[in-house]
Amino acid sequence: MSSHWLKVGSGVLAAAAVPLALVAGSAGTLAASKPHNHVVLRVWDMNQADTPIGKEEHKYIVQFEKAHPGVTVKLTVIPYVDYFHDLTVAVKAGKAPDIATVDEIWNPAFAASNAIIPLSSLMKRYQMSSSNYFKPAWQTTLYKGQSYGIPWSFDVWEQLYWNKTLFAKAHISGPPKTWTQMLSDAKKLTHAPNQYGLAVIGDKGEDTVVVMDSLIYSNGGSIEKNNQVTFNSPKVKQALTFYKNLSKYAPPGVASATESTSIGLFSSGKVAMAFDGSWQQATLESQVPHLNWGIAVPPAPTGKSFHGTLGGWNLVVFKQSKHPSLDMQYIKWMTNPKVEVNVASLIPANKAAGLQFVRKHRRQPLVILNTLENGYPRPISPNYLAISTIQQNAMSEIWTGTPVAQAVAQAAALMKQQ
Amino acid sequence: MQQPVTASTTIRARGRHSRSPAIWLLLPTLISMVTLVLYPLVRGFYTSLTTSFFLSNQAVFAGFKNYASLLHNPVFWTVVWHGLVWTVGVVLGQLVLGFVGALILNQPVKGQALFQSITFIPWIMPGVAAGLLWSLMYDPTFGLVGNIQHLLGLSSTAYLSNIHTSMAAVILAAIWKGTPFTILMMVAGLQTVDTAVIEAARIDGASWFKVIRHAVIPQVAPVLRTTALFITVWTFNYFDMIYVMTNGGPVNSTQIFPTYVYQLAFGQLDYGLGTAAGILSLVVVGIIAAFFIVELSRQGALD
Numbered sequence: 001m002s003s004h005w006l007k008v009g010s011g012v013l014a015a016a017a018v019p020l021a022l023v024a025g026s027a028g029t030l031a032a033s034k035p036h037n038h039v040v041l042r043v044w045d046m047n048q049a050d051t052p053i054g055k056e057e058h059k060y061i062v063q064f065e066k067a068h069p070g071v072t073v074k075l076t077v078i079p080y081v082d083y084f085h086d087l088t089v090a091v092k093a094g095k096a097p098d099i100a101t102v103d104e105i106w107n108p109a110f111a112a113s114n115a116i117i118p119l120s121s122l123m124k125r126y127q128m129s130s131s132n133y134f135k136p137a138w139q140t141t142l143y144k145g146q147s148y149g150i151p152w153s154f155d156v157w158e159q160l161y162w163n164k165t166l167f168a169k170a171h172i173s174g175p176p177k178t179w180t181q182m183l184s185d186a187k188k189l190t191h192a193p194n195q196y197g198l199a200v201i202g203d204k205g206e207d208t209v210v211v212m213d214s215l216i217y218s219n220g221g222s223i224e225k226n227n228q229v230t231f232n233s234p235k236v237k238q239a240l241t242f243y244k245n246l247s248k249y250a251p252p253g254v255a256s257a258t259e260s261t262s263i264g265l266f267s268s269g270k271v272a273m274a275f276d277g278s279w280q281q282a283t284l285e286s287q288v289p290h291l292n293w294g295i296a297v298p299p300a301p302t303g304k305s306f307h308g309t310l311g312g313w314n315l316v317v318f319k320q321s322k323h324p325s326l327d328m329q330y331i332k333w334m335t336n337p338k339v340e341v342n343v344a345s346l347i348p349a350n351k352a353a354g355l356q357f358v359r360k361h362r363r364q365p366l367v368i369l370n371t372l373e374n375g376y377p378r379p380i381s382p383n384y385l386a387i388s389t390i391q392q393n394a395m396s397e398i399w400t401g402t403p404v405a406q407a408v409a410q411a412a413a414l415m416k417q418q
Numbered sequence: 419m420q421q422p423v424t425a426s427t428t429i430r431a432r433g434r435h436s437r438s439p440a441i442w443l444l445l446p447t448l449i450s451m452v453t454l455v456l457y458p459l460v461r462g463f464y465t466s467l468t469t470s471f472f473l474s475n476q477a478v479f480a481g482f483k484n485y486a487s488l489l490h491n492p493v494f495w496t497v498v499w500h501g502l503v504w505t506v507g508v509v510l511g512q513l514v515l516g517f518v519g520a521l522i523l524n525q526p527v528k529g530q531a532l533f534q535s536i537t538f539i540p541w542i543m544p545g546v547a548a549g550l551l552w553s554l555m556y557d558p559t560f561g562l563v564g565n566i567q568h569l570l571g572l573s574s575t576a577y578l579s580n581i582h583t584s585m586a587a588v589i590l591a592a593i594w595k596g597t598p599f600t601i602l603m604m605v606a607g608l609q610t611v612d613t614a615v616i617e618a619a620r621i622d623g624a625s626w627f628k629v630i631r632h633a634v635i636p637q638v639a640p641v642l643r644t645t646a647l648f649i650t651v652w653t654f655n656y657f658d659m660i661y662v663m664t665n666g667g668p669v670n671s672t673q674i675f676p677t678y679v680y681q682l683a684f685g686q687l688d689y690g691l692g693t694a695a696g697i698l699s700l701v702v703v704g705i706i707a708a709f710f711i712v713e714l715s716r717q718g719a720l721d
Contacts (some may be wrong), residue, residue: 113472265559
């Protein structure tokens with residue numbers, strides 16, 4: 001709790017009204033602008049959750065249009081599974097929208113390919129400051145020292161969900177704080193095939209990569225640093241050995257277990273622990289209201305602190321847009337706390353909105369703030385997707401019996417070729 | 419000087435006049451073929467000869483570098499092998515089960531149409547939904563397959579997580595999804611079978627198996643071959659179910675051409691390499707299709 005954010009967090013949670021009122025006063029209202037000669041602002045967003053995201057956005061779009069006579073905002077909402085494909089194809093075909101939300105891991109690739117524009121000067125013109133955003137979320141917008149996006153929503157993929165009833169039955173007083181404790185608790189909580197210590201995500205997907213990264217970061221390792229591959233290190237090998245050891249106390253099928261498998265196992269009481277983001281809280285509360293669960297900062301190796309992996313969405317302006325200033329005004333409107341708190345698909349990346357959101361919608365907000373503040377982004381690299389695929393394959397190899405050292409060395413060699 | 423009108427020039431002129439409406443009528447089809455089939459193919463082939471990444475705005479001509487890179491990559495040959503295992507497994511399964519299913523559903527029983535309609539449900543189900551359904555069925559903790567194993571006193575197996583069982587698991591799911599199409603085709607085929615031939619075979623004392631083999635199959639062979647051609651091409655190019663169920667894993671154990679192409683083009687954003695893999699898959703499926711078409715043509719099934 002020594003961190004800046006926890007101090008700020010607890011204070012601001014109590015007195016959120018003050019900064020919110022200030023920001024709402026400045027950015028939360030729309031001043032009417034001069035009429036435009038019928039401009040269509042093409043905005044793309046993705047839908048990841050059950051709730052139709054566009055519906056909420058439309059309310060604020062109408063307000064924006066009213067304040068900007070002659071401007072029509074055309075919002076296209078695309079299902080998450082198709083979104084990246086559709087966006088890259090649109091960019092290559094020269095049909096990109098003016099504004100889009102992009103996954104933070106895509107941001108550097110879009111910047112490197114010259115598809116999106118740097119926003120620093122526009123931010124200055126519209127008095128937007130990077131200090132308004134959570135720092136880890138802001139970092140994901142940077143490429144070669146320039147900001148290519150405005151963070152919109154984010155979260156950390158890993159908080160430790162723990163089943164209080166199963167822990168009590170096993171006479172374990174609380175969630176583990178170290179990796180050693182976690183293995184020991186998981187062993188005590190495993191009574192196969194009816195109950196297991198924890199759910200382990202391990203499929204060939206990004207949900208596995210974020211767990212890998214989190215364990216690596218928490219052990220002091222990294223994937224790459226200053227454009228140098230640092231994956232083939234003892235710290236990475238230790239982290240992935242721990243990951244493999246955790247799977248001993250997980251239900252069979254780790255190599256194909258996804259995030260949804262994991263939370264399904266947790267919500268059914270089959271496992272006592274699971275790693276997941278705070279977005280699962282609403283699901284657990286609505287689907288298994290009687291489950292007695294809590295969240296905790298996940299454990300770290302003895303003497304080290306936990307670092308989760310960030311996930312989130314940024315708003316970017318595409319190069320093809322003919323009206324970047326207007327785009328920026330739209331982004332400013334959508335990222336002001338008053339609006340963002342209602343439309344963001346995860347925790348708003350704007351500090352004031354994020355704190356308000358966490359306090360209003362999440363259990364144990366201080367745990368969440370801790371993980372948010374200590375979260376690290378995945379490698380900020382234009383080649384991230386290739387790096388991620390290599391990591392996924394390495395973990396698949398490890399699950400199927402390849403020694404950790406061998407899989408890590410192979411993966412590092414492949415990363416160097418990127 | 420006026421040219422003498424001869425019989426041959428009259429015929430040529432008449433031919434030209436009679437051909438022109440035909441050309442005009444063919445033109446929309448030709449334009450569609452060129453723009454929707456030929457142009458993408460040629461463009462795709464050109465892309466496969468370039469180093470074209472999402473990250474670089476300029477595609478640089480690289481000759482056959484992408485093809486050489488693929489042919490020297492062991493994963494590519496794994497993909498070729500898996501593509502063949504997957505296609506042969508699914509097609510054989512669908513044909514055998516589809517034929518048997520059609521024989522059963524062709525029996526004149528009450529509610530025949532209802533049974534046929536119910537049987538058709540897996541085929542009309544979206545591939546993504548079918549993939550999710552089978553993933554749940556294979557789930558070692560909650561799935562139907564695991565529960566059946568428990569009832570039999572066996573420990574559950576994570577079929578999709580094991581490199582030795584994952585391909586068989588996805589093949590079985592694809593057979594379930596596609597068999598109704600074969601049933602539909604074969605039921606239609608069976609209804610054209612000359613019953614007099616079957617009666618004659620029975621009077622001659624032929625067993626049920628012999629009747630099927632010597633009297634029924636020869637009569638439905640053209641339908642069987644056409645069905646085999648369709649489902650071979652569809653299966654080879656099928657993407658949804660494997661993508662949803664395993665995403666080509668674990669360790670490429672279910673990686674087939676469509677998932678591999680997708681991974682290269684949209685996972686790694688390497689359009690040149692992805693397109694080259696796509697072109698090579700087209701060559702493989704083209705060879706298979708050509709074999710079928712020649713065979714069908716030889717049998718007169720295309721007449």
